[in-house]
Amino acid sequence: MTEEKYILSILVDNEPAVLSRITGLFSGRGYNIDSLSVAQTHDPLVSRVTMLTRGTEPILDQIKKQLNKLINVREVIDLTGMEYVQRELALIKVTAEPERRAEILRIVDIFRCQVVDVGPAHYTLAVMADEGKLTALMKLLKPMGIKEVARTGSVALSRETCPG
């Protein structure tokens, strides 16, 4: 069976140690976490965890059931295969030699990044994108010399279906 990527949106009680219950479940059972982001929602009692994971279909099925079994998990939404919007924020510190600055700025333009910090030999770019776009950007910047990267991990929400 082939491994697929899945994106899960998990609503949990906003309580201490809930995240460790989730990550403990994944490490204890040998499931993968590709990315993870967590923060409180508009309801202070509830947090949303967005997780990218990989596995075969039966494994994903187990993951969802095991997550649902955690007492502090309120709802597990499998966004995979649904209509959803997904964003990730990345900060990329890239080497910016004078002769390459123009090229980098062109890329910044195309990808709608922002330059958030400038130094004699570097730019720090901020970009908000989905996974595919981020990967493409990193690929283009790689030859310039990427010094550091910080990524938030994806967040996602399902799209509302239009009436009619």
Added chain:
Amino acid sequence: MKLKGAQILMKVLQEEGVDTIFGYPGGAVIDIYDEFSKTDITHILVRHEQGAVHAADGYARAKGTVGVCLVTSGPGATNTVTGIASAYMDSIPIVVFTGQVPTSLIGNDAFQEVDIVGITRPCTKHNYLVKRTEDLGRIVKEAFHLARSGRPGPVLVDIPKDVSNGVIEYEEPTLKLNSYQPVYEPDIKSLEKLVALIKEAKKPLVLGGGGIILSNAAKEFTEFINKTQIPVTTSLMGLGAFPAPDPLWLGMIGMHGTYRANMTTGECDLMITVGARFDDRVTGKTDQFARQAKIVQIDIDPTSIQKNIPVTLPIVGDCKKTLAHLNNLLDKEDLGDLKAKRAKWFEQIDTWKEKARLSYEQKEDVIKPQYVIEKLYELTKGEAIITTEVGQNQMWAAQYYHLKQPNHFITSGGLGVMGFGLPAAIGAKAACPDQMVVDIAGDGSIQMNIQELATAIQFCLPVKIVLLNNQYLGMVRQWQELFYEKRYACTAMEYAPDFVKLAEAYGAVGLRATKPEEVESVLSEGLSNPGTVIMEFVVSREEGVYPMVPAGAAITEMLLV
């Protein structure tokens, strides 16, 4: 009403119907113990905290209620971990209270501080660190609710000293379990499909598990079998869910199951599984397991379904409720002459039975362990509550003590923890004082929690220990014999205490049999003695448990002797 944390705990325990607690005091729980002495809850002082948890486990299983433990912080708490893990694997409802250092010291590496909530997260159904006295009542109530509902399991509540000492204005707590809603009621459409499958099947089989016992469904299960005339096997955890003397009983399934139960599994065209989770000791090689069969799995825990074995018809529901609905549906059906319909299938099963019955040869010189269990079965009329240690003793108990009733076979199935049987027996005796409770033990295992003899004596909880002494860690030795060319690395336990004297030193009775003709008299004497008794049987040293499925093989590939 102003109440102290410790008083709130007592109040809620009493509201939850707790009358017995197994525990061990220490600095972090002194205040709780102080309140204890003012209630009529019986506290059984064990000799090791692991014993407290196994005893609570045995209590819970024998009585069908929640077992309760109380221990101190740090070492008291860490000593409970093995017991909690065992209860977790077997889905046993227990609540473990641990003391904790005051909240102001948490995280400071204070004296006897350990993050027991962190440690037990993967082996509890849920756990709590109580941060405020205001939350204590609610959390204790939630703990009991979680332990006993849905798929049961252990819940741990960690109580810092300032929380048990704090005084608050007490209000009736309301549970805050927002999304916890176990599914008890099965989907009726699926049950109708199951009825159709039953009608179609030519070679059906039922596999029962511990879920039947946990949901108190043995009556409904037996009724279902009788209605459908389907041959039945169970896992180790399911023993007693169906009366073994019944002709439809095939014996246990799995690594040391009967030949006919395993062969029936290999050949059946429909397998109806009730409250069993397809442990690898049951399935053997999974891709060879029940390959011809449509598999129906009934379980209250959705994660148990499709986890190890692909299932044709999954049914999420409580065993008792599901079987009751199923029995009602079946009452409306004309199933025809089932005996005639299944004649060929039973004939086939009988040939397997004839080919390899459970057997051993009791010669004149040495005692065979199986013989001891058979005699025990006869003398107790199969009605004792049996607890077991782990290893060969456990498997012989499962094979030769033919269980007739649920809640009478108490064994560490999933974790397989040596040292379980004696404290579990003490717990079972505390739950059912009028019943005979027998721990079937090996000489290795019994030494793991032997200190609990003192608990049995002090609290007048007389249990009987049937000790099969082969001077080996027998089950490991058996694997070495079969798969490691008899290299018995570190499994000979030739140095052991004199168990008769040991029993006497604790104030128990010690008896020993070394010859086959002494077995019956030692058993009769030990069982009729009102006190706690160790009956030691010096048995044939290299006896093996058969039949056996080698680890990783298909369950139909059995070594017969």
